[in-house]
Amino acid sequence: MQFIPNSPLKKSMLHELKLHDINDLFSDIPKEIKIENLKLPPSRHQQDVEDHMRQLARQNKSFCEMPSFLGGGYKPHYIPAVVKSIISRSEFYTAYTPYQPETSQGFLQAIFEYQSMIAELTGMDVSNASLYDGATAIGEAALMSMRITKKKTFVIPENISWEKKSILTNYTKGAGIKIKEVAYDKETGKIDLEDLKKTINAETAGFYLENPNFFGVFEDAVEEIHPLLQKNQSLFIVGVDPISLGICKSPGEYGADIVIGEGKSLGNPLDFGGSTLGIFACKNEFLRQIPGRIIGMTKDHQGKRAFCMTMQTREQHIRREKATSNICTNEGLCMLATATYLSWLGGKGLQELCETNFERGQQLRKQISAIPGFSRVFSGVHFNEFVIRCPDAAAVHTHLLRQGMQGGLLLEKWYPKLTNCMLFGVTELHNDESMTRLVSLLKEVC
């Protein structure tokens, strides 16, 4: 059998154990529950499986075949070959969690560098070594605010994605945290400050703000939010698109206590929503309440610089039910991709990329909203996603699909008030040609 080198040695090894039959090794399983075989097809040759996978691959349409303008937090970005090359080093990708630091110095140093760059980007003091994704990071942040403030109400904007709301509810149910929502301004798409003031009070453990928010709009009244939270001794949690931080203010600059985000865009492929990376960074004073792994720099016994997992008494393998989180396996390789990506890009490259994304967003929004029947829904300044009201969103979707293009995300299903609205997303991968084609196809619908 492939991948099982001792397959032909079964008999001789059993003989050394003074056994006759392989089933002797399973004599401790009661007869009533033993099975003879699994009802699955027999093993196949690699070449045959590759052919099969090629057929399945043909039933998918990738971004290269079918340009997509979907928003909703996931967008394709250019990934340099360097990233693929580094994450394909099997010393990295076939390693376990670095429990034995002396033989894992490479990965540990890379995580330390990742933590350093995330701290830089977010304006926070410390970062962990990743969580599952940006959505579960909100859940972990809510639990952490409860541990720190000993309060049990967590406030979120009404307009975060429905997926995130559902995950947050699941993460906080056990702890008995109550979730309150703040309305968004129907004109600008930004948080409704008056409603926020009414909602935040001394009972608030924390407030989560997304910037840019789910509609792509920047929250520019952040300076007013921080004092309000401070007054009520509530934590300020900010969710970011890390690419926007090339040029935009870091949440550290406007008083955030915890910064989270989906880091997938930094060097990881779309992967149908997989290969996610939960960014989690915070102020130093909350260090001992962080969920997940943290890597520290220290010395070896000869005084040489070295790296290891640290503050492990927060974690499940030591603390069991008293741990800050149940997370064990995180998103190690996605984090390595991000570390490689950011060092390839450099601070300068990230600024340039951020600017391109902002400009492309403005360009496409202007072009689409100039088409009769299509209009911009929110007036707030937006990044690389924006909401457009179409004459008939379903018809637009179908027409584009027939022409080999995927339009914006249909919002009405999840936000019934946003009738015929589409959330468009655009990045450096969308060139003038594909944008022009989208616009001309949209014109055909009305």
Added chain:
Amino acid sequence: MYHSAVWREPLLNELEETKKEKYATKSMLPDSLQRKTSLDIPNLDETQVIRHFLRLSQMNYGIESGIYPLGSCTMKYNPKICEDISRWEQFALLHPYQDETTTQGTLRIMYELEKMLCEITGMDHFTLQPAAGAQGEFTGLLITRAYYEHKKDFNRDEVILPDTSHGTNPASAAMAGYKVIEIPSTKEGTVDLEMLKKVLSNKTASFMLTNPNTLGIFESEIIEIARLVHEAGALLYYDGANMNAIMGKARPGDMGFDIVHLNLHKTFSTPHGGGGPGSGPVGVKEKLGRFLPVPRVLKKQNNFCFDYEYPDSIGKIKATYGNSSVILKAYIYILLMGGNGLKETSEIAVLNANYMKKKLVDSTLYQLPYRQLRKHEFVISCEQLLSTKGIRASDVAKRLLDYGLHPPTVYFPHIVKEALMIEPTESESKKTLDEYIDTLLKIAQEDPSLVKDAPHNTAVQRIDEIGAVKNPILTWKNIEKLNEIHI
């Protein structure tokens, strides 16, 4: 003798910047939104970047470097073909929200993988959404909550687990809002039925069990355990971390388990990636299917689609549908192995473990607590080495590194003193197993000072982990604090 690569590789920000000029923003972004602080991410040349990370990789050990027998971690070979295919753009460049008619290939893979996992475990329904084993446990416990809420049984707030359980079990139970009750194991290293009977009550929501357990012992009383748990009106939860021991031999569903999680990055050969991404699918019996996370993948005629119409569903546990590339690799692995190959996988994994166990125990240098037969892993103790030569399990582990071998899991489960938990998997040849055994025997007979000072041949020597806790240096902004660590 082995020696690891030693690069005194600077940190990224200590490398010399090649692109010196600052970027002048010409952005139309309103000034009020613009960053005022500097962004200290170095601007390097591609050559510098590739050398930096390549050198780091050379100071790292993976399963392709050699044997990696971490108990309960199932570090098996990761077939190259799975990596290769997962990077094809038709799979990797797929947007989670694109029209379902354009993702039929991936939807079919998800649908078929769920069915395969049902067959392997004897469950009725599966979700692929959880990102890792611990998240699978958490999902299982949320399903448990939903089940009792649906039954209007609000009394059940306790989860029972044995003292040999993985740390994630109690942590997940606590996160789901349950009180954790830990019961001690018997002298045989298995579940104490009398103790279990005592703690089971109308307050019990679930009993979480790994079978074979973390000592590598199969819980032969499992049918009685399931009967007792169900009699108390509770659910039986299967931690699938040790599934590599019993594929094609027995199924948790047949044993009476109601909820199962698997670790695709263990049993189904997807790489661990230095700590993820993983995947922790959850399988349930029919009565719990309605509570699984949405969306579910359905087949209608010959088409596949996502279905959100499950009003009793717990909702979502992770964004989108799970770690797709991991799901894809596990699917390919199962196709390659087939039913017969998975069965042989477990047979040889168990054979390899028992072979190593016998040789090590026969030597009398290491001790085997509890009865003899093991499944795919076993735990030996270094207690005698400690009392005669002052050598601890951690010393043996560090000394193994000097021979270019990865150590086993140490000090787990907690009920065994000076524990070494060894899981060779089916991937290793007899020759490799023999070398590992010989090295462990050799270490036990070496000069204790050599062992206690190990490792000597790695990129760095034994690390001051206490210094790292006392004096946390977590980013390159505060590395000057390194001077405060005195060796």
